[in-house]
Amino acid sequence: GAVVSQHPSRVICKSGTSVKIECRSLDFQATTMFWYRQFPKQSLMLMATSNEGSKATYEQGVEKDKFLINHASLTLSTLTVTSAHPEDSSFYICSAAVGAPGYGYTFGSGTRLTVV
Amino acid sequence: GENVEQHPSTLSVQEGDSAVIKCTYSDSASNYFPWYKQELGKRPQLIIDIRSNVGEKKDQRIAVTLNKTAKHFSLHITETQPEDSAVYFCAASSDQFYFGTGTSLTVIP
Numbered sequence: 678g679a680v681v682s683q684h685p686s687r688v689i690c691k692s693g694t695s696v697k698i699e700c701r702s703l704d705f706q707a708t709t710m711f712w713y714r715q716f717p718k719q720s721l722m723l724m725a726t727s728n729e730g731s732k733a734t735y736e737q738g739v740e741k742d743k744f745l746i747n748h749a750s751l752t753l754s755t756l757t758v759t760s761a762h763p764e765d766s767s768f769y770i771c772s773a774a775v776g777a778p779g780y781g782y783t784f785g786s787g788t789r790l791t792v793v
Numbered sequence: 794g795e796n797v798e799q800h801p802s803t804l805s806v807q808e809g810d811s812a813v814i815k816c817t818y819s820d821s822a823s824n825y826f827p828w829y830k831q832e833l834g835k836r837p838q839l840i841i842d843i844r845s846n847v848g849e850k851k852d853q854r855i856a857v858t859l860n861k862t863a864k865h866f867s868l869h870i871t872e873t874q875p876e877d878s879a880v881y882f883c884a885a886s887s888d889q890f891y892f893g894t895g896t897s898l899t900v901i902p
Binding site (some may be wrong): 711713718719720721722723726736768770772781782784785786787789 | 794799825827834835836837839842880882886889890891892893894895897
């Protein structure tokens, strides 16, 4: 089946630094990827939708300059948390659309970010 | 945009009993409704899904029903087992994907 590989699984960084999270579709082309953020015991909150070759669409309230998304190829999307602060500590997870929009989705394994 | 509501937020059942989780959505364009099971710190795992042209779908102990007119859909788990304990999320999707708020299910042995 369709697999999305997400790295790193865990990262600890200092305040003010930037962290890049990668999601790769291993055996299919992911035209569209979704990035979510999840706080403990809460639901997954859609941050942005990225389409290969175009700018990401951010959800209301999500700072596009802070959460940089790049979807440069059909198999790779990256999320960069810039100038990270402790409040950015969270579980970040990507999801790729498999086939046509609304057909199905597969998730990466998630990244636990801790900013100290 | 889409607004997905999910109830209850927590649910405890005795082993062997049934569990029902309900979701409502707002966008009539949504046409795909998956349910996910998520264990702590792990990715959501798809357990069952239903499309808008179907009213009910069953897979062993799990079933999902969809009422397009009322814009609600439900997850039914029968003969619950302790390993069913997890957080369950519904979602609604057209070209984007929105999750419900989650239900923490505890199955008491």
